[in-house]
Amino acid sequence: MANHYTSQNPAPRLPPEVLIQVFKHLQPEWILYTLPLDLLAVSLVCREWQAVTESLFGRMFDNLFARCRYDIHEFEKLLRFFRISRECGLDYCHRITRITICTSQFSKQKKSGGWTHNQKAENLFVHLFSICPNLQRVEIDAIDVYHKRRFKDLQRFYTRILPFCTKVTDFVLENDIDHPEKVYTHLFLAGLANTLHSIRLYEAKHTTAILRTLSSCRHIRSFESRYCDDRLATAIPSWPNLRTFRVAQSPSLSFSSKNLDSVIVQLATSCPRLTNLELSAGAAGCRSRPVVRNHLPSNAALCLLAFRCRRLKTVRLHQNPKLTDAFLRVLALTAPRLRVLELEECQALTGEDVVPAWPCLTSLGLRGCYGVGMAFVEKLIAACPKLREITAPFEPYSEAFQAMTERLRKLGFVAVDKRQLEWRRKIDDDVEEQEEEEMIEVGGDGGEAVDDGLVLGWLRKIKEEAGTNLNNISEWEEDEDRNGMESEEEEEEEEIDEESDHPEDFLF
Amino acid sequence: MSDPANITLVTMDGTTFTVPSAYLHRSKLVQDWLRSEGDKQAMEVKHVTPFVLQGVLNFCEIHAEDTSEPLADPADPTKPFEADPRDDAFRGMPDDQLLQFTMAADILQIPELVRLTAQEMASRIDGKSPDQIRAMFNPDDLAEEDVDSDNEMGEVGEEGAISK
Numbered sequence A: 001m002a003n004h005y006t007s008q009n010p011a012p013r014l015p016p017e018v019l020i021q022v023f024k025h026l027q028p029e030w031i032l033y034t035l036p037l038d039l040l041a042v043s044l045v046c047r048e049w050q051a052v053t054e055s056l057f058g059r060m061f062d063n064l065f066a067r068c069r070y071d072i073h074e075f076e077k078l079l080r081f082f083r084i085s086r087e088c089g090l091d092y093c094h095r096i097t098r099i100t101i102c103t104s105q106f107s108k109q110k111k112s113g114g115w116t117h118n119q120k121a122e123n124l125f126v127h128l129f130s131i132c133p134n135l136q137r138v139e140i141d142a143i144d145v146y147h148k149r150r151f152k153d154l155q156r157f158y159t160r161i162l163p164f165c166t167k168v169t170d171f172v173l174e175n176d177i178d179h180p181e182k183v184y185t186h187l188f189l190a191g192l193a194n195t196l197h198s199i200r201l202y203e204a205k206h207t208t209a210i211l212r213t214l215s216s217c218r219h220i221r222s223f224e225s226r227y228c229d230d231r232l233a234t235a236i237p238s239w240p241n242l243r244t245f246r247v248a249q250s251p252s253l254s255f256s257s258k259n260l261d262s263v264i265v266q267l268a269t270s271c272p273r274l275t276n277l278e279l280s281a282g283a284a285g286c287r288s289r290p291v292v293r294n295h296l297p298s299n300a301a302l303c304l305l306a307f308r309c310r311r312l313k314t315v316r317l318h319q320n321p322k323l324t325d326a327f328l329r330v331l332a333l334t335a336p337r338l339r340v341l342e343l344e345e346c347q348a349l350t351g352e353d354v355v356p357a358w359p360c361l362t363s364l365g366l367r368g369c370y371g372v373g374m375a376f377v378e379k380l381i382a383a384c385p386k387l388r389e390i391t392a393p394f395e396p397y398s399e400a401f402q403a404m405t406e407r408l409r410k411l412g413f414v415a416v417d418k419r420q421l422e423w424r425r426k427i428d429d430d431v432e433e434q435e436e437e438e439m440i441e442v443g444g445d446g447g448e449a450v451d452d453g454l455v456l457g458w459l460r461k462i463k464e465e466a467g468t469n470l471n472n473i474s475e476w477e478e479d480e481d482r483n484g485m486e487s488e489e490e491e492e493e494e495e496i497d498e499e500s501d502h503p504e505d506f507l508f
Numbered sequence B: 001m002s003d004p005a006n007i008t009l010v011t012m013d014g015t016t017f018t019v020p021s022a023y024l025h026r027s028k029l030v031q032d033w034l035r036s037e038g039d040k041q042a043m044e045v046k047h048v049t050p051f052v053l054q055g056v057l058n059f060c061e062i063h064a065e066d067t068s069e070p071l072a073d074p075a076d077p078t079k080p081f082e083a084d085p086r087d088d089a090f091r092g093m094p095d096d097q098l099l100q101f102t103m104a105a106d107i108l109q110i111p112e113l114v115r116l117t118a119q120e121m122a123s124r125i126d127g128k129s130p131d132q133i134r135a136m137f138n139p140d141d142l143a144e145e146d147v148d149s150d151n152e153m154g155e156v157g158e159e160g161a162i163s164k
Helices: A016-024 A037-043 A047-057 A072-087 A119-131 A148-164 A185-192 A208-216 A230-234 A261-270 A284-288 A299-308 A325-334 A374-383 A399-410 A433-448 A452-469 A473-485 B028-037 B050-062 B085-091 B095-108 B111-125 B130-137 B149-159
Strands: A098-102 A107-109 A115-117 A137-141 A170-174 A198-201 A222-225 A244-248 A276-280 A314-318 A340-344 A363-365 A389-391 A422-424 B006-010 B016-020
Touching (some): A016 A047, A016 B111, A037 A047, A098 A119, A148 A185, A185 A208, A208 A230, A230 A261, A261 A299, A299 A325, A374 A399, B050 B111, B095 B111, B095 B130, B111 B130
Parallel strands (some): A222 A244, A244 A276, A314 A340, A363 A389
Antiparallel strands (some): A107 A115, A389 A422, B006 B016
């Protein structure tokens, strides 16, 4: 039967609920690593279809390039769709805040079998950067960069995209172990220095050029790396606004034999706004290799940091046998805002004589801290009304373990894993965040008076431990003395003035 | 209800179809109607042409004996859908018919047919440009200004070259 549409019998217009059924088949979740070209195409068909696809986009534009296994033709098509969207007044490229580039996309196979640079791909990427005015995050996965020829290509690419990265605040560099200088990553970083808030250098070594560039990034709030050595200490004084310092040192990476004390001391002196401190042992997959522990910072340095950085909210320290109860005691005095305390496999800890004072603590991790007794855990639960998660310190199936499981059950915790190491409880958390903030105001001044002698004691100890590495310590001591005489002012949550000639004045 | 074993459906132009009720056990619309107004003579299926209803009933007949669980979500994105060779005839139809079948599947609320047609539409959209899709499925142009929607629909329907 033929179908002739007339004004009485129009071509059916599918209602939104049917269109959704159709569009959901366009980008099924089991298909990964492709650009959502079909979804974009239907969104450009008509207004109605656009409205329907909008509900399916979700965070699509943020993650558009995260799965970077697409071919160059798809990429070209994507750029074409962006152009159409601009013509329709939709301007999809304005919604792109994040671009991920895998450098292997710049290589193409020659007919003779070798690999060569794909100039077209480079041009397309540069074009993409040029049409995305709201770009905030650039991620570069630098794989396959082994030949001199490729260094130059990448360098040229960096130079070309830099002018379009004026709003970029986040930079991530993955896999670039040995070549950060050869491919001029540091120059790219230097170009972003004025705007960067967050840097993740996964496996890039801290070479002199990289360190110099890091020092020029004065607005850094978050630094993450899988590699860290003592030389980083030279860059940290330039980061007065640092909030997050996260190092997941992978044991498979070679590093300097010196420990990270100088880094920790620098953090303590230069970054009073530090809220997250995480030093973990990197990917579990590397466990088979001998764990190198030389780099672990000493207890004294960590105590100093806890004493100086009084806004700590998250502390994660893994596999540090040097860590002692003294650290917990300092933290109890100086970290009223602490929410997450995770000290895995720190076997020197016992928790005896520690009086926990972390009213905001929600998560406690003590996995593998076999020295810690149930008395400490109970003290903590009593002192921390918001505690929701506990990872128990005990050897499973030991006597202490049995006693603890009973105790935790009585206190309303439920085991969430089979080995009964992780426990959770529900808490009616009606307390407004604001109240919380007010409540912890006390911290600042009250704690100041604790005992400067104590600090100087630690310092001396650090000096002994670290020898002459810490030439900045004496400066810091002077600093401390001067501050001791001045009235201590702390500005709440205010940015350190960018124009200030003496940002140090704002510290403690 | 005159004959509980059969059900009579009336399309928009008055054509009637009488089929065994069992054919339509997957249609939520029909099941609801049987529960609430099953004593009436015939069920009206508005907005569906005789041709399309015939096709839908064919589909229902083919699948009347199926024992699979009723489909909860026709667009379940978690698992790939395996094509049933018995449905090949439905996959071969022209675009405009496919559109009508999709519509009818939605009206009669037969999730299995919704999945079939939606999937088929999706596979035809696959790899096409917005222009090509517009030519196939013919909705209003995105760039056009909003006109009175009733007129718009009619006009577009008339001129729309239903290609393929």
